[in-house]
Amino acid sequence: MSFATPTSVSDVESGLAANGYLADEGLATAIFLALSMGRPLLLEGEPGVGKTEVAKSLSALTGGELLRLQCYEGLDASQSLYEWDYPRQLLHLRAAEAAGTISSDVAAVENELYSERFLVRRPLLDAISDRHAVAPVLLIDELDRADDEFEAFLLEVLADNAVTIPELGTFRAVVPPIVIITSNRTRDVHDALKRRCLYHWVEHPDLEREIAIVQSRVPGASELLTRQVSRLVAELRTIGLFKPPGVAETIDWVMALSALGRTELNSASVDASLGAVVKYREDAERVRAHGIDVLVDSATTPTK
Numbered sequence: 241m242s243f244a245t246p247t248s249v250s251d252v253e254s255g256l257a258a259n260g261y262l263a264d265e266g267l268a269t270a271i272f273l274a275l276s277m278g279r280p281l282l283l284e285g286e287p288g289v290g291k292t293e294v295a296k297s298l299s300a301l302t303g304g305e306l307l308r309l310q311c312y313e314g315l316d317a318s319q320s321l322y323e324w325d326y327p328r329q330l331l332h333l334r335a336a337e338a339a340g341t342i343s344s345d346v347a348a349v350e351n352e353l354y355s356e357r358f359l360v361r362r363p364l365l366d367a368i369s370d371r372h373a374v375a376p377v378l379l380i381d382e383l384d385r386a387d388d389e390f391e392a393f394l395l396e397v398l399a400d401n402a403v404t405i406p407e408l409g410t411f412r413a414v415v416p417p418i419v420i421i422t423s424n425r426t427r428d429v430h431d432a433l434k435r436r437c438l439y440h441w442v443e444h445p446d447l448e449r450e451i452a453i454v455q456s457r458v459p460g461a462s463e464l465l466t467r468q469v470s471r472l473v474a475e476l477r478t479i480g481l482f483k484p485p486g487v488a489e490t491i492d493w494v495m496a497l498s499a500l501g502r503t504e505l506n507s508a509s510v511d512a513s514l515g516a517v518v519k520y521r522e523d524a525e526r527v528r529a530h531g532i533d534v535l536v537d538s539a540t541t542p543t544k
Contacts, residue, residue: 245302246272252301261290261297262445262453270440271298280398280419282434285442288486290453291422294442295379304418305376309363311386317393321403322365325358332358354407364394368401368413378417383433384426395433445487447474453487458494462503469494469505472539473517479530481523493517507536 252268274281283291299306367378401413477484496516
């Protein structure tokens, strides 16, 4: 398979589409500029709108390895950058002790313990290592879940695409990574990091684009079912749910209904499979209180 760096916005759109991601012009433009300018791209938006999939499809498009760092509260440098393989170091130390090497050359054994042989590269360090012939795609997923301290550390690493490990020296990217940062905006990302990045807010797709996305991901599903489910999900996003369904839930729902043998919607199948699209009891109760029959009628009535 041949890979090429996109040279225009239309190249990005068509290239992502060929790899299963249907981007609108705004998102394709943001990606093209991030590639052209060598800047990280910060994608914010509601959960399930396809932010993470951007990095996956971009990796497939460019041929760069996808390196994913999933953020969470308490994430620190050792978990994101590197750590030492202590069990292997201990085995090496015992082997050296058994061979009598320690007594004869303590310094040499210590140097061996803190060599690259025992270094475990986590995503950040791996992304700026010299093993990549093609720029890897570094996905820093859900940065809003991490602490402020990690965000400051990340800014420092991204500023120079380099990091210093005291025992080994400085690692600097020969081929800088393509950096995609996502946030569900459970908290605001700091301005200092935003200034370093290009920014794009990822909206839910319009109805026709969502239908096309679902058809590309669930090609065996009934076209009528796909259209009806997409219309119903769009309606669910307007009734004040705690967690409005994203595109991922639309895909899951079409897959679930297809697995049940459905080729079009009815109230019974919607009620039975509601857990594929709403993930909170309160949201399910709100949907039922709103009226499943009403929702299904709205989704299945042909538009004029």
